[in-house]
Amino acid sequence: MTVELAIVAFAYFVGSIPFAYIFVRYVTGRDVRREGSGNVGATNALRSAGWRVGVTVTILDIAKGSLAVWAMMVFNPESAWLAAAMLAVVVGHCFPPWLLFRGGKGVATGFGAFLVIAPLSAVAALGVWVVMLAVFRWVSLASMTATASFPVLIQLVDHPDWVTLASVAAAAILIILRHHSNIRNLVTGNEQRLGPGFWR
Numbered sequence: 001m002t003v004e005l006a007i008v009a010f011a012y013f014v015g016s017i018p019f020a021y022i023f024v025r026y027v028t029g030r031d032v033r034r035e036g037s038g039n040v041g042a043t044n045a046l047r048s049a050g051w052r053v054g055v056t057v058t059i060l061d062i063a064k065g066s067l068a069v070w071a072m073m074v075f076n077p078e079s080a081w082l083a084a085a086m087l088a089v090v091v092g093h094c095f096p097p098w099l100l101f102r103g104g105k106g107v108a109t110g111f112g113a114f115l116v117i118a119p120l121s122a123v124a125a126l127g128v129w130v131v132m133l134a135v136f137r138w139v140s141l142a143s144m145t146a147t148a149s150f151p152v153l154i155q156l157v158d159h160p161d162w163v164t165l166a167s168v169a170a171a172a173i174l175i176i177l178r179h180h181s182n183i184r185n186l187v188t189g190n191e192q193r194l195g196p197g198f199w200r
Contacts, residue, residue: 003075004072004075004081004084007068007071007075008072008081008084008085008088009088010068010071011068011069011071011084011085011086011092012088012089012091012092013092014067014068014092015064015068015088015089015091015092015093015096015109016092016093016095016096016097016098016103017064017096018040018096018098018104019045019057019060019061019064020032020040020041020042020044020045020061021033021040021099023045023049023056023057024045024049024053027049027050027053028048028049030048032044032045032049033099033102036048037181039104039105040096040099040102040103040104041104041105041107041108042054042057042058042061042104042107043139057108058108061093061108061109061112062109062112062115063112064089064093064109064112065086065089065090065093065108065109065111065112065113065115065116066112066113066116067112068085068086068113069082069085069089069112069113069117070116072084072085073116079161079163079164079167082117082164083163083164083167084167085113086110086113086117086167086168086171087167087170087171089109089113090106090110090113090171090174090175091174093106093109094174094178104178105143105178106171106174106175107143107146107147107175110147110171110172110175111125111126113171114150114154114168114171117168118160118168120158121150121153121154121157122150124149124157125146125147125149125150125153126146128142128146128149129142129143132145132146133194136193137193137194138186138191138192138194139194140179140182140183140185140186140191141182141186141191143175143179144175144176144179144182144183147172148176150168150172151165151169151172154168
């Protein structure tokens with residue numbers, strides 16, 4: 001149990017590494033929290049510093065989610081411990097101590113964690129994201145819809161135990177709640193669509 005708890009702590013630490021903040025600061029000298037939406041995530045990094053930074057941050061955020069769950073899987077693949085690692089890495093991304101607990105929304109990091117737990121369901125959720133983005137051109141709506149679809153998809157495809165299903169649902173709820181400002185903008189018609197103005 002000592003090793004498992006250490007991995008959970010490691011998962012939180014890895015999740016808390018704010019790649020969007022680091023790369024935007026390095027490339028532009030600016031604070032991503034004062035740019036665009038103010039979110040410490042890949043989409044705002046893309047807006048603030050260009051597509052290369054956005055893609056790099058996306059890959060690294062996905063990687064840290066996958067790394068945390070994979071590390072636990074190597075030492076103890078029991079569903080409760082995998083769930084703990086998954087939740088820890090997502091919470092770390094959303095609430096990093098280095099940025100006074102003001103982090104990102106957890107979409108890419110959550111996807112990375114989901115990808116290790118249930119690869120087919122995660123890829124299916126990515127498909128939902130692509131379709132929603134292509135149709136509506138709102139990144140936030142695509143992200144929330146894909147996140148909400150994952151608990152349903154994992155139940156249909158993988159038939160997990162209740163611990164896995166509950167933890168995945170909890171992570172999905174947290175990620176969606178972190179989109180509260182986007183939900184407000186969608187309701188009021190102020191959410192930015194993907195397009196030429198998206199990068200301004």
